[in-house]
Amino acid sequence: MMDKSFDAAAVESRVSALWEETGAFRAGRPERAGAEPFCMVIPPPNVTGNLHMGHALNNTLQDILARYRRMNGRDVLWQPGTDHAGIATQMVVERKLAEAQQPDRRTMGREAFLERVWAWKAESGGAIVQQLKRLGASCDWSRERFTLDAGLSRAVAKVFVQLYRDGLVYKDKRLVNWDPKFQTAISDLEVLQVECKGAFKWTRESDEPLNAAALGKVLAKNPNGHLYYFDYPVVDAAGEETGDRITVATTRPETMLGDTAVAVHSDDERYATLVGRQVRLPLVGRLIAIVADEYSDPEKGTGAVKITPAHDFNDFEVGKRHEAEGARPINVLDAEGRVFLKDNVAFFEGVESDNDHARLIAAVDGADRFVARLRIVELMALAGFLARIEPHAHMVPHGDRSNVVVEPWLTDQWYVDAKTLAEPALEAVRDGRTQFVPKNWEKTYYDWLENIQPWCVSRQLWWGHQIPAWYSPWGGCYVEESEDAAYAAALADGLERGALTQEEADGLARDPARLAATLRRDEDVLDTWFSSALWPFSTLGWPDETPELKRYYPTDVLVTGFDIIFFWVARMMMMGLHFQNEIPFRDVYIHALVRDEKGAKMSKSKGNVIDPIQLIDKFGADALRFTLAAMAAQGRDIKLSEARVEGYRNFATKIWNASRFAEMNGCARVAGFDPASVREPLNRWILGEAARAAAETAGAIESYRFNDAANAVYRFVWSVFCDWHLELAKPVLQGETDAAAKAETQATIAYVLDAIYALLHPFMPFLSEELWAIKGERGTPRAGPLALGPWPAQGVEVDEAIEAEIGWVVDLIGEIRSVKSEMGVSPSAPVSLVLVSPSARAQSSAAGWSEALKRLARVDAVETAEVAPAGSVQLVVRGEVVALPLAGVVDLAAERARLDREIDKVKLEIVKVVAKLSNDDFLARAPDEVVAEHEERREAFEERLAKLGHARERLEGV
């Protein structure tokens, strides 16, 4: 006996254990050695993370694909694993250290710190995997990988070295986006533009001195969002002030300390006479040139722009063009974003000594950039060089993790020549080898790759893949896959350069400790996304030529969110094509983001995450999964409502109860049941409907229309099978008149339920697997878990005559129920059903279905008459007139009114159809089948109108 209700929690753990025992998700099962493989790689979640709604959606969709293909006999590898998530993880551990008031990472040193991170990984890693299992993700968990595993690290080193040798990885000194909080470089993609708008206004002409305290208050809230206008005094060749001033505007006053030029546009007449002159930089005293450069936009600011090559990407370029005029980078900030002056040799170079530097240094040296900002403004105002301050809305770059303003900063970093790698990646999508679904994401992909910049891959962090580069005292840099190789290369280089004698080299080679002390390894680690970019082949064992790599690469589909198209998808394309000479995946399915109620991206830092595990606890994993699938229409973000999940929990209950009903009515599986041999119309009908639902579901899954697939299953199970097949079957199941029909119906129900479990399995794996097992306890033993199939065999055709018969019965029952309800007749009021001059077919149908009619339409008897009994309510159902003799029960005036409404409706329809059919253009230009369809509709409406009119007339006399 089945339990009275579906206990999701109990079933989930039982079924999980079953999958584990049977190794159902294992790739390369021997019996599928000859099967076509199907492979996906999971977007690896942060190893120390927790499952959020985005993961739940992403993995539900992947699981639907994996299970569907597995049930269809494919050898499925869904490759799982986790990501070390460099900055994110290091950040967590550093925060925990700070919270515990323990020494920070620099104090404890690299080795000790890394131990702490590994400890944290050991402690919290694996939670996400457990959560994915709770969701039902059918990954081959035996193949789980981690981006810092030895194997994957080997792949990373090999790729880095190879790219270096190909000239596609290089070290360069240029401006990078520097995160002063984490004190590391970050890539362009990790920079978010945030709009800032200030609220302070002041002009020198206002007669009021600058109220620095008031400005300070405003800046304390938001240091950005103001435009400051500075006057720079123009000097003559002798360095004497001419009395002219040139006004520049800036949003970052503190960078003026590093100004080395002022640029104006060569066409700007206002400044034509000043080009070639110099200005004396206030507070600093440095003489800097006024240069003509096209970068300067006469429309913006004052048309004259201060040039700070060390702290602005554009200025850096302008500076390169005007190096001869002295526009060199002078760095005035340190790694933490503090003003750095005292020991700054470059800063004082060429500066007259009579300036009051002591005062400047006292005011700003060592001050945070935002503190310095206010002080510089104050000093400029006191010296009379501040012209005005105005609020100015503009975008300010912030680190996506640190959320602090990033600084363009001049450093040595490693770069990947993304432009070169991007070409094949673009080509592969352009020629359709890889396709995006929905297709419109391809434009996003093209736009980014076509304008791609060098990818800064070095990070001044400790948690990650340390860059395999070693430096020697004799100035060499050795990029090698291993320490030994690097040492060998260094010694050879030392000999070649003459920095080492053969003897010295031999000595070093014999003394590894001394060698290690001589060579210094690059301390930086690689961007997390560098290792993620290799995921589709590194997880398959590359650089070894493994059988898995051969069998499963390229993967079939990648399922991911649009937010990581650039971070991840594009880079996997680049690396896959470069290192495997082959696309990493054929399809890229881009799903929506699950957003919070305001449409904002869910993130831990915002604290707006909905916990999927809580929903699973409350409604079951199946309900959550079904909800996500049903809502995953292409092209729109998902706002999840709990009511929806509850609705699909009810759906699970419905299925459970339908299965119980089957059990109670002896619907056991019959060995060798052949759908083709079924005779009863009702059974043939449901088998046809089941086949249709299976085809619809399969088609929808294969084209990534998850919502259509879910809805097809939902409708078939509830609205077709439960509402009609089971209801119509009750008289046969619960009667004793026709044993053969009963047995056939029982067998059919068992068969259709099996099909339902299978159709449902990709969406609701726990419930379906459990019911499959329960139903498998009797009859022929199951070959294995449902997870391994089979997908319902298709091929039962829906017979038109049967369709018409069942359709008529269904409509008739509906009409009777409707009219009773509408006329205020109690459902249980005694009334018989009279067929008025029925066709032979209707008569036999009615006879055959009389029991069902009695039960479902609540009529007492089914009779036949030449004409409708006086004062009866008459219905026209698919051309057949039926009457309910309700004289005395219903108000005849109400019945007349009902018929009149009915007639009006039909007339309106006829007017619409006739209007079209009498339009010559329509007849001439519309496709024939559309015209024919309209003809049929007109005929049907007219026939219905005639019969309704007849019924209406009959009521007149009463």
Next chain:
RNA sequence: GGGCGCUUAGCUCAGCGGUAGAGCACUACCUUGACAUGGUAGGGGUCAGAGGUUCAAUCCCUCUAGCGCCCACCA
């Protein structure tokens, strides 16, 4: 400044050239032997607005309004 998307029932959303749909909510009725996490019936929509294309437009095109996202060199 560029690009993408959205606007359909009270709410959340499907649909997409030819009869406008779902879930939830709402109303009325139903303790009928699978299921009240249920059943039956019902109310509710000039498919944002304006033009255009078409025999035919919620659907295609253009514009307008509102909302959202992504990208872009911070004067």
